Amino acid sequence: MTTKVAFIGLLVSLCVITVQSFIGFLLRPSVFRRAMATSPPSSALCMEQAAVSGPVMGTESIMSKKDHGTCTRPVSENLRWGVDVKTADRICCFNRHYAEYSSYFWRKTKFVEYCQENASKGPVKFFDPVSQKLLFTAPIGRTMDQFIAESKSHGWPSFRDAEVNWDQVRVLPDGETVSLAGTHLGHNLPDSKGNRYCINLVSVAGTGETEGESSNVQASEE
Template sequence: MFGKKSFPAPCVMGDESIMSPKSHGTSAVPVQNNLRWGCDRDTADRICNFNRHYAEYSGYFEKTNFIKDAKANPEEINFYDSNTGKLLFTAPKGRTMDEFLTESRAHGWPSFRDQEVNWDFVRVLSDGETVSVDGTHLGHNLPDKKGSRYCINLVSVAGNPTHD
């Protein structure tokens, strides 16, 4: 199911070494306490740090406070790494919040497009796995006729911003 793929630009490709074992699974740190939108910390920790292929269940994000927050903030929402607090995605960009939510609901996970990715901290591995530069498993790039589409676990991007 996961083999080498060719992805449309502007994906920033990463090396498998990003996901090498660290002090907490594939990350140097565990998931933050008090994740946003009421996301479950134990689920987040398993998916972010001890997993390479699995995901939260389809529609999980709709069972959280995320939709309510998105409708209350229809301009843009920032999504932060649940481990490090680094900014990974900002959505919607180039589309409305309704379009972002409609596409996300259709696929079962928050679905981001290239212009919504912060390529300073996000990489795509050769099999499509989408990860943070710090080793957080985020989801997968599943391109469609519109280009790259990043199906991302909400628990992976429900962190709070940190300032280094």
């Protein structure tokens, strides 16, 4: 009996020593720093997940009447990919339901050629033609060929949640997708893969250049 008690006591002591050693190892500064570097705080993780979950909903007040339709001013005269300025202004600022005709973005503009030629440079940035704010960045989580193929299959540039800049884009209760500047962009038409933002190319053909600033994007080159 005495031998069994002694043996059990020895096992307990070994377990305690092992646990203490393991805790001491974890609390070593180098180990702690590595753990913090590879495991983001839960709040940061939540923010990252929220950034791609979408959509961020908006209200009708965004599209209230302003100095130029639903916009404060006309679209820029300097638009990318050869899109038509008059068409862009009509669709962006004086329209809530209609769109450029299906396939316009690849039959009447240089958009697809631009994407194919610049695919190796990374995702394309899409700007509001009124405010010049960044609205979309694509492709993200897929290839350029996949982005173009999906867009062609639907007739309009098609973006996914992770490709939307939710700081500037809102979705209204009926699915209309707009910018905070009051620019009509298109509609959210979900499919089996999730939210799909079917967007007019003319509504995202800004250069990102604001008054008094220069831009790295040159409309004449695209």
